[in-house]
Amino acid sequence: MEAVIDVTWVAVCRATDIPADGGACALVEGEQVAIFNFARRGEWYATQNLCPHKQQMALARGMIGSTGEACEPKVACPFHKRTFSLLTGECLNGEECSIQTYPVKVEDGVVYIGWA
Amino acid sequence: MVLQPLPTVVVIGNGMVGYKFCEKLLAKTQAFKLVVFGEEPRVAYDRVHLCEYFGGKTADDLLLAPLQWYHDNTITLHLGDPVQEIDRANRTVHSRGGLVQPYDYLVLATGSSAFVPDIPGVEKAGVMVYRTIEDLEEIKAYAATAKRGAVLGGGLLGLEAAKALLDLGVPETHVIEFAPRLMPRQIDAAGSQMLQTKLEALGLQIHLSKATSSIGGEDTIDALHFGDGSRLEVDMLVISAGIRPRDELARLAGLEVGLRGGIVVNDEMQTSDPRIFAIGECALHGGMIYGLVAPGYDMAEVVASQLTQGARAFTGYDMSSKLKLIGVDVASFGDPFIAEPHSRSIVFEDAHRGVYKRINISPDGKYLLGGVLIGDAEAYNLLLQTVNNKIVLPPHPEDLILGARGGEATEGAGVLSLPDEALVCSCEAVTKGAICGAVTELGITTVEGMKKCNKAGTGCGGCVPMVKDLIQGTLLAQGAYIKNVLCEHFEYSRQELFDLLKINDIRTYDAALDHFGRGDGCETCKPAIGSILSGLWNDLIVKQNTIQDTNDRYLANIQKGGSYSVVPRIAAGEVTPEQLMVIGRVAQKYGLYTKITGGQRIDLFGAHVSDLPDIWEELINAGFESGHAYGKSLRTVKSCVGSTWCRFGLHDSVSLAIEIENRYKGIRSPHKLKSGVSGCVRECAEAQAKDFGIIATEKGWNLYVCGNGGAKPQHAQLLATDVDKETLVRYLDRFLMFYIKTADPLMRTATWLNKLEGGLAYLKNVVINDSLGICAELEAEMALLIQNYHCEWREVVENPELRRQFTHFVNAPTLKDPSIEFEPVRGQKIVKAW
Numbered sequence: 001m002e003a004v005i006d007v008t009w010v011a012v013c014r015a016t017d018i019p020a021d022g023g024a025c026a027l028v029e030g031e032q033v034a035i036f037n038f039a040r041r042g043e044w045y046a047t048q049n050l051c052p053h054k055q056q057m058a059l060a061r062g063m064i065g066s067t068g069e070a071c072e073p074k075v076a077c078p079f080h081k082r083t084f085s086l087l088t089g090e091c092l093n094g095e096e097c098s099i100q101t102y103p104v105k106v107e108d109g110v111v112y113i114g115w116a
Numbered sequence: 117m118v119l120q121p122l123p124t125v126v127v128i129g130n131g132m133v134g135y136k137f138c139e140k141l142l143a144k145t146q147a148f149k150l151v152v153f154g155e156e157p158r159v160a161y162d163r164v165h166l167c168e169y170f171g172g173k174t175a176d177d178l179l180l181a182p183l184q185w186y187h188d189n190t191i192t193l194h195l196g197d198p199v200q201e202i203d204r205a206n207r208t209v210h211s212r213g214g215l216v217q218p219y220d221y222l223v224l225a226t227g228s229s230a231f232v233p234d235i236p237g238v239e240k241a242g243v244m245v246y247r248t249i250e251d252l253e254e255i256k257a258y259a260a261t262a263k264r265g266a267v268l269g270g271g272l273l274g275l276e277a278a279k280a281l282l283d284l285g286v287p288e289t290h291v292i293e294f295a296p297r298l299m300p301r302q303i304d305a306a307g308s309q310m311l312q313t314k315l316e317a318l319g320l321q322i323h324l325s326k327a328t329s330s331i332g333g334e335d336t337i338d339a340l341h342f343g344d345g346s347r348l349e350v351d352m353l354v355i356s357a358g359i360r361p362r363d364e365l366a367r368l369a370g371l372e373v374g375l376r377g378g379i380v381v382n383d384e385m386q387t388s389d390p391r392i393f394a395i396g397e398c399a400l401h402g403g404m405i406y407g408l409v410a411p412g413y414d415m416a417e418v419v420a421s422q423l424t425q426g427a428r429a430f431t432g433y434d435m436s437s438k439l440k441l442i443g444v445d446v447a448s449f450g451d452p453f454i455a456e457p458h459s460r461s462i463v464f465e466d467a468h469r470g471v472y473k474r475i476n477i478s479p480d481g482k483y484l485l486g487g488v489l490i491g492d493a494e495a496y497n498l499l500l501q502t503v504n505n506k507i508v509l510p511p512h513p514e515d516l517i518l519g520a521r522g523g524e525a526t527e528g529a530g531v532l533s534l535p536d537e538a539l540v541c542s543c544e545a546v547t548k549g550a551i552c553g554a555v556t557e558l559g560i561t562t563v564e565g566m567k568k569c570n571k572a573g574t575g576c577g578g579c580v581p582m583v584k585d586l587i588q589g590t591l592l593a594q595g596a597y598i599k600n601v602l603c604e605h606f607e608y609s610r611q612e613l614f615d616l617l618k619i620n621d622i623r624t625y626d627a628a629l630d631h632f633g634r635g636d637g638c639e640t641c642k643p644a645i646g647s648i649l650s651g652l653w654n655d656l657i658v659k660q661n662t663i664q665d666t667n668d669r670y671l672a673n674i675q676k677g678g679s680y681s682v683v684p685r686i687a688a689g690e691v692t693p694e695q696l697m698v699i700g701r702v703a704q705k706y707g708l709y710t711k712i713t714g715g716q717r718i719d720l721f722g723a724h725v726s727d728l729p730d731i732w733e734e735l736i737n738a739g740f741e742s743g744h745a746y747g748k749s750l751r752t753v754k755s756c757v758g759s760t761w762c763r764f765g766l767h768d769s770v771s772l773a774i775e776i777e778n779r780y781k782g783i784r785s786p787h788k789l790k791s792g793v794s795g796c797v798r799e800c801a802e803a804q805a806k807d808f809g810i811i812a813t814e815k816g817w818n819l820y821v822c823g824n825g826g827a828k829p830q831h832a833q834l835l836a837t838d839v840d841k842e843t844l845v846r847y848l849d850r851f852l853m854f855y856i857k858t859a860d861p862l863m864r865t866a867t868w869l870n871k872l873e874g875g876l877a878y879l880k881n882v883v884i885n886d887s888l889g890i891c892a893e894l895e896a897e898m899a900l901l902i903q904n905y906h907c908e909w910r911e912v913v914e915n916p917e918l919r920r921q922f923t924h925f926v927n928a929p930t931l932k933d934p935s936i937e938f939e940p941v942r943g944q945k946i947v948k949a950w
């Protein structure tokens with residue numbers, strides 16, 4: 001089943017611009033968006049680049065990975081290692097802050113971000 | 117249908133206890149509307165750890181809960197607007213800002229203020245108290261220029277204030293106490309004496325039996341005058357002579373207060389008006405003011421329970437306490453003073469190590485009644501539990517403070533022998549039974565998990581080691597095999613993985629995960645495996661940069677705001693005027709804040725990520741290379757000028773330091789490595805504070821290892837004496853490689869040695885006597901690492917593909933991060949505060 005989301009797809013960069021199993025920051029409609037190339041699983045994720053803990057534009061430089069039995073994909077902020085789910089944007093360290101996630105797709109080697 | 121409005125609970129005071137009351141009430145019910153008035157401009161913060169404000173913590177770090185928490189729990193919060201009047205007849209409170217707030221129940225958590233004795237001159241500038249963050253800021257401002265500071269009061273808070281002055285770098289700090297000894301309320305005379313000796317050794321000057329008669333100076337303090345006619349010149353004074361309950365509101369409202377202050381409450385914490393409660397340091401219960409946080413939390417629990425038809429009562433509180441004063445453990449528990457004929461005491465005193473222990477046992481030798489621990493309070497939790505739970509003492513109670521000598525009993529077994537009702541976390545009232553139950557019933561296996569589960573260890577944190585022991589002990593008792601594992605993705609210790617990856621010739625993180633791990637990895641195992649791979653092969657880390665921490669990924673140190681700092685290698689601190697000019701020109705061109713580091717190097721701050729390769733290129737062209745300030749690797753080998761210039765120098769410490777630094781540069785280790793070489797015993801390079809330090813002797817060099825500055829300073833220990841340079845280097849190769857292979861992730865050499873079974877004697881045997889027969893292997897492994905050294909900066913500068921990754925926006929490479937903002941300071945720039 002595919003969720004129908006009312007978004008505009010914005011072409012952002014080439015897939016090869018984002019390091020494998022890492023992230024990079026892109027400017028999308030004036031906003032800083034962190035894009036993650038989860039090459040190990042063949043998945044892509046996108047979130048806000050701002051870490052809500054200390055308001056730093058840094059998430060794209062964080063390490064990605066997964067946690068738990070379900071292997072929930074996550075990113076760790078390089079500043080103080082707060083981790084966030086790449087699926088829901090929730091903080092996984094029991095703190096009440098979360099981040100915005102964006103739909104992302106790759107077609108013909110181009111990365112698109114779904115912009116609402 | 118008309119909804120009944122919720123009954124209103126008004127809390128006056130947003131300190132630790134006032135906050136805890138809100139938290140406890142919300143945990144029980146949502147049936148009240150909560151309104152909180154606070155006098156201070158901040159939300160409740162952790163006053164117990166206030167001194168950490170000086171140790172680099174920010175005011176935000178100390179908050180018990182962020183502002184958002186109050187909002188999320190629909191608490192109406194009025195900060196900076198103290199209540200000025202309670203109108204009991206109309207059941208309303210009136211704030212300074214003019215608010216009139218009705219209440220159904222009122223909770224007074226107004227706390228206490230510093231007691232300021234009536235000494236002439238106490239109003240002069242430079243005289244302060246130690247109570248709030250604002251007080252601390254004032255102290256900080258004065259301490260910046262003060263030459264001599266004094267603290268009035270040698271009690272618990274006074275000594276904490278003295279530590280604050282030490283931390284702030286006041287060159288001379290005095291403690292003035294009226295009583296003939298320190299902390300007279302908590303510890304006995306012999307304990308005070310030991311504490312005094314230790315504190316004096318740390319640089320405090322202590323004056324006892326001194327009555328301060330007046331404070332001298334025009335408008336600003338310049339001296340203290342004492343009753344015995346003596347005087348002490350000081351330029352700042354912090355008064356810490358006790359606390360005074362804030363009962364003025366209650367007094368105004370006609371509530372009963374004690375003769376010497378404090379709002380009188382019954383066992384239900386009710387004041388003389390049954391709708392008004394008082395908790396914390398403002399409450400007078402059974403003639404006592406409780407000046408600790410744990411009883412205050414207990415009082416908060418009592419009121420929350422009363423409001424929800426519970427039956428909890430407050431029946432007094434154990435005032436046992438354990439703290440670290442200026443790095444010295446001080447603890448007292450039960451009745452520390454009880455003496456013959458009601459008790460017999462066992463005393464252990466070690467003037468060499470500065471340890472004093474006293475336990476008081478019942479005359480029949482069956483029960484522990486109380487005691488005092490100075491210098492080493494590791495046994496505190498167990499002793500306190502032994503008192504509180506009336507546990508029958510073993511036949512040799514002296515083992516409790518001396519440890520079992522020759523026996524097999526371990527501390528873990530001691531913790532497990534406690535009864536289930538033993539209170540382990542007194543701040544959050546969590547029993548041993550609850551902690552062990554969380555392990556067996558809920559599968560909790562970590563301290564972090566326990567904190568989330570039942571809050572054990574979230575208050576003062578003193579019980580955390582015991583919680584850890586209980587978790588491990590319970591798991592062991594269940595037959596679980598406790599393994600030291602990297603993280604959820606690798607069921608191996610770092611040392612095991614080091615061997616596995618070596619034997620299987622694994623050279624990438626992905627291969628390691630495929631062979632020995634599961635899942636997709638995380639921020640713990642990625643850099644740990646990265647470190648192992650570097651320790652094995654010393655390949656360029658830029659080849660696998662997404663498994664590195666951000667500093668290693670960008671080969672620079674990330675700083676507040678997201679800019680980076682750059683440190684070129686200046687081996688041993690030796691630099692030519694030409695090189696200095698190059699650094700100056702680069703800093704000027706890229707607008708970098710420039711500062712000399714503690715390791716005799718120069719740090720250039722505020723570089724945008726996209727400028728890094730250009731900065732490196734200019735530095736490399738002038739003969740510089742990476743200083744690896746960003747890596748878990750050798751940072752710097754500090755040196756004094758040695759025999760080349762110094763009239764005392766025995767050997768050429770600079771040349772040796774340069775040689776050592778160039779030998780080990782760039783090699784990755786479990787944590788950073790620092791080193792120093794001193795040309796004589798005067799030790800200007802501070803080699804004994806380093807991971808490995810070398811000091812010249814008449815006959816050669818002495819090698820010290822496993823020293824540490826940092827949060828827990830530790831002197832390095834002497835590994836080898838009077839060795840020549842070749843032997844020294846050989847020992848160093850072996851020592852470093854042994855550490856690289858066997859330490860846990862992020863474990864400094866000092867901790868590694870502390871945990872190494874057999875300690876220094878064992879290490880000597882391995883490194884010098886080759887007791888494991890691995891020295892040749894260690895030397896060969898080190899030789900490989902040295903041979904494979906490359907400057908990582910150069911690799912990026914010369915590789916267009918890598919260089920391309922140094923941009924902030926992947927789709928706008930020329931644009932710098934607009935969110936980084938700087939502000940000017942003393943002719944340079946710094947980043948805006950977060």
